[in-house]
Amino acid sequence: MQLTETLRSLCALPAVSGFEAQAAQAVADLLRPLCDTVETDRSGSVLAWKKCGRKHAKTVLLDAHLDQIGFVVTEVLDGGFVRFAPVGGVDPRMLLAAEVTILADEPLYGVVSCLPPHLLGAGEQDKAVPIDQMTIDTGLMDAKSRIRIGTPIVFRQPPVKLMGGQYCSKCLDDRAGVAAILLAMEQLKKAKKLKCNVAVLISAQEEVTGLGAQAGAFAVQPEYAIAVDVTHGKTPDGPADGTFELGSGVAVGMGPNLHRGLTRQLIKTAKANDIGYTLEVMEGNTGTNAWTMQIVGRGIATALLSIPQKYMHTPVEVVQLSDVEDVAALIAAFLRDFDGEVADV
Numbered sequence: 001m002q003l004t005e006t007l008r009s010l011c012a013l014p015a016v017s018g019f020e021a022q023a024a025q026a027v028a029d030l031l032r033p034l035c036d037t038v039e040t041d042r043s044g045s046v047l048a049w050k051k052c053g054r055k056h057a058k059t060v061l062l063d064a065h066l067d068q069i070g071f072v073v074t075e076v077l078d079g080g081f082v083r084f085a086p087v088g089g090v091d092p093r094m095l096l097a098a099e100v101t102i103l104a105d106e107p108l109y110g111v112v113s114c115l116p117p118h119l120l121g122a123g124e125q126d127k128a129v130p131i132d133q134m135t136i137d138t139g140l141m142d143a144k145s146r147i148r149i150g151t152p153i154v155f156r157q158p159p160v161k162l163m164g165g166q167y168c169s170k171c172l173d174d175r176a177g178v179a180a181i182l183l184a185m186e187q188l189k190k191a192k193k194l195k196c197n198v199a200v201l202i203s204a205q206e207e208v209t210g211l212g213a214q215a216g217a218f219a220v221q222p223e224y225a226i227a228v229d230v231t232h233g234k235t236p237d238g239p240a241d242g243t244f245e246l247g248s249g250v251a252v253g254m255g256p257n258l259h260r261g262l263t264r265q266l267i268k269t270a271k272a273n274d275i276g277y278t279l280e281v282m283e284g285n286t287g288t289n290a291w292t293m294q295i296v297g298r299g300i301a302t303a304l305l306s307i308p309q310k311y312m313h314t315p316v317e318v319v320q321l322s323d324v325e326d327v328a329a330l331i332a333a334f335l336r337d338f339d340g341e342v343a344d345v
Contacts, residue, residue, distance in 0.1 A: 007169065011169040011170060015171075017205045020044035020045070020066050027046050034186055035049055035050045036048075042215075045212040046202040050185070050188065050197070050200075054196075059199055061293070064202060065207070066174075066202045066204055069086070069088035069090050070086075071100070073150060080137060081135040082135060084131070088207030088313070090313065103154065110138045136153070154171075157169065157316060162318065164320075166318050170315045172230065173230045173313065176319045177229050180307065187329070196338050196340045210291075225294075226266075226303045228307075229305075230312060231307070231309065232312060233308040233309050233310035234308070235311075246310065246320040247322055249276025249277045250270065250278075251307070253303065258302060259301035259303060264343070266303055266330065273329065273330070275330050288306075305330065307319055
């Protein structure tokens with residue numbers, strides 16, 4: 001599996017929260033050669049199984065979310081202009097002049113309208129324009145007949161491979177996590193017989209509701225779950241605390257809702273296999289599907305593995321390819337030998 005090509009394919013899939021069906025089918029096709037069974041559910045999530053064949057074997061659920069932040073059309077105006085609302089955590093500061101694709105029956109190009117500085121009043125250059133005051137310019141005089149209210153919109157930014165092994169694209173949150181799980185499952189194809197069942201959940205709607213993770217975890221009822229997501233990468237203008245250097249490996253979450261025994265065993269595996277990792281202290285809500293899955297059913301022992309990422313929730317998210325590979329290597333190494341037993345504390 002070529003990681004850069006996999007990321008390019010994944011990031012090209014449009015999957016605004018609540019509109020994941022098309023992308024789910026594509027990801028299901030990628031999982032079929034790696035798993036015994038693959039299906040999609042009503043929420044737009046993908047669920048796959050790799051069974052070990054052992055009687056009463058425990059199950060580990062791997063989760064990464066498929067959806068991405070984006071927008072939805074709220075009104076089509078005269079002159080080819082479109083009003084829109086955000087889906088997920090969108091920062092209005094970086095929207096003006098952004099290129100977008102409106103996912104109509106025929107995908108359409110648009111650009112978020114931006115007044116030139118010459119036309120701004122005193123003090124307006126330092127203010128962020130509220131999203132409900134922005135419009136997208138399509139240039140289409142027949143826009144009202146081609147664009148329906150409720151149509152999803154995504155950023156148009158194409159992927160770019162940067163120097164030093166970094167990769168830039170829209171929606172690497174969390175297609176990088178999806179790629180890590182795909183790579184781990186590919187590595188497990190070459191492994192000897194597993195001692196536990198592995199379920200893969202590529203979940204819908206993490207950015208808005210957590211519905212996909214909740215419904216998927218309830219369907220599987222696993223003993224253990226490992227959520228794979230992104231965390232904040234270190235930049236010169238950012239805080240020193242709570243951010244992680246790109247290239248530092250897996251950020252292993254540690255917090256009250258993350259199972260200490262499972263987390264310790266993952267750290268032990270990283271050390272034994274010389275896999276780079278750092279510790280991410282998370283004292284409350286992790287903002288990931290780990291928070292959602294832990295309380296499903298009778299409770300699931302849950303861990304969180306994150307990929308450092310710069311510029312989260314923008315069209316130019318950046319990850320280090322080696323960090324994605326480290327997450328995959330850690331998952332595969334852990335599952336090769338995991339017999340379904342960890343200490344409770």
